[in-house]
Amino acid sequence: MLTDRQLLILQVIVNEFIHSAQPVGSRSLSKKEEISFSSATIRNEMSDLEELGFIEKTHTSSGRIPSDKGYRYYVDHLLSPQKLNKQDVHRVKSIYAEQIYELEKIVQNSAKILSELTNYTAIALGPAVRENKLKKIQIIPLNKQAAVAIIVTDSGYVQNRMFQLPETADASDLEKLANILNDRLIGVSIESLNDRIYKEVAVLLRQHIKNYDFMLHSIADTLLIPTHEKLFFGGKANMLNQPEFHDFEKIRSLMTMIEQEDSIYELVRENRSGINIKIGRENNNSAMDNCSLITATYSIGTEQLGSISILGPTRMEYSRVISLLDYISNDLTTVLTKLYQSE
């Protein structure tokens, strides 16, 4: 196990590197207030810490930087929680300042504010309606060829999707369709709508509507949920301000990765509630080797809805980011619960 002195040194190294982005050497460490022993002692300790894998050198005679393992230890054991200052809290509260009631907009806004507060990139994973139950479905005809289906779920999420009509459809057909759907699908989880339509609704459609086949596929397609929830970003360009990304190849691979929603989704689909931290290679994505991802989940009541994450360099201000994310996600949960929980 590490001695107290080693822990202290590790902690100071990480803190220092987080703020300077420069390898930290024994001499500059020895000048720190909290450190009362000589640079030679520090060198010995650092040598041990390196052997244990907590810190590394960038070249033979450089100062040390924390390794992924070092950050991991720091995050797990050495982190002192930071209280948000008033400006931060005020800023977070401004998420709800405008009168917004759209769930997605609130989430999107959170990502924006969070990225501004941290100067890192924020990623919000939109509300998962997958397991929501259908509360209401309404059909509005648009013209001869198309109509809109409006879906309301039990957690108050509303979506409208357009679908095509068979040539022969008339107003009464649509009304019948709406009635059948409402009759059969209310209370059904969104993810199984498609299935249910083919299994239960099909029969009824056939009885009541001519050309039911076209209508069937059309409405079933429409109610298919997308493969993943929406992603919202804030501060995509912020990483350009981090010194570690002055390396052109690094910034390119990161930016290219961020553009591919699939890979981001892969990173962010984290289910454990609370705060999750992935450091550097723990993300299993070479473009993320120099990045850490901190994720917090938000819910309505007890039902976990989505997450909000900060993507920053491994050298990120863990303490601040964790505090912010924790605060925002709790806040978000409270607000959303109040706004949307069905009585």
Next chain:
Amino acid sequence: MLTDRQLLILQVIVNEFIHSAQPVGSRSLSKKEEISFSSATIRNEMSDLEELGFIEKTHTSSGRIPSDKGYRYYVDHLLSPQKLNKQDVHRVKSIYAEQIYELEKIVQNSAKILSELTNYTAIALGPAVRENKLKKIQIIPLNKQAAVAIIVTDSGYVQNRMFQLPETADASDLEKLANILNDRLIGVSIESLNDRIYKEVAVLLRQHIKNYDFMLHSIADTLLIPTHEKLFFGGKANMLNQPEFHDFEKIRSLMTMIEQEDSIYELVRENRSGINIKIGRENNNSAMDNCSLITATYSIGTEQLGSISILGPTRMEYSRVISLLDYISNDLTTVLTKLYQSE
């Protein structure tokens, strides 16, 4: 005026630079097939072209690169239109391959495909509903505190917006509200909805609904249109692959600018129908000094709806991009008109 030989040289310089991104010198020019005179002659001509402002040097003894003015002349007079090849056409058609009927998704998809085809950044300005007429408005109650208003415009655009309810509101109030709105607002342009509500609807609300004041503001706020139409992007990271943006400051200022929707909107809100080309400083935005923006508009019927643009380096493949944009925007107009034009 320029001599034929000068035009030829200008054209070859631009073509060459577009493909190599390297300043082009007299000797390499003289080796080109289409050029039958010596490098010394070319040097003289280039000297004249430089004096006229069409080309410039990067340093005293470098080859020449086109100036903004040079590109402008090239675009206006020297461009040979390029026919799309089969793969391109096929790719463009794939925009509509999936059965999508959401206007916004089609536009978004166009931006994505276009960015992939060009390797530049695509920006689509979403449909302007501003001048659309309200065709139908529907209110769906969600819970005690909130309801959704679904707005359908005459061009088939559907949107849902949530709004808050007064404590006292009951189902019959909402029904009344919906009736009043439908009675009074159908045919009214979306941009003047808010106004009309305060001027006409207010009186009626007062007569029929208790606590009408809260309801009035709530629904009026909800129907206020956003300050600008939605923007969709494709290939934001593509510019990282352009050699001119290996300069860190350039890429940072560009990326930061792209993140600010307001400035993009400013660039893209171009009303003339057809193809619009802005080269380098013509964009009046220092982050765009090394970029050109080519914009094409799309419509439903004769009503101009939005635009789709390509943002690339000034050294962009104008001919190809123009052909693509022209094709896509026409296609888009045709498809949308067929899908959405109200009969």
Next chain:
DNA sequence: TGTTAGCACTCTTGAATAGCGAGTGCTAAT
């Protein structure tokens, strides 16, 4: 035995220098 001072050594960084290659402008010959 743990701590520290001292020292030789390593490596990065930035500045200075030189040679190469591509390109220009000018002049004189065609």
Next chain:
DNA sequence: ATTAGCACTCGCTATTCAAGAGTGCTAACA
């Protein structure tokens, strides 16, 4: 009017050099 020839310029790359920061090791010290 065109072109060959030539001196000159500038960017690019490689090399060298010194300064500075840091390390590891050894020997002395409390």
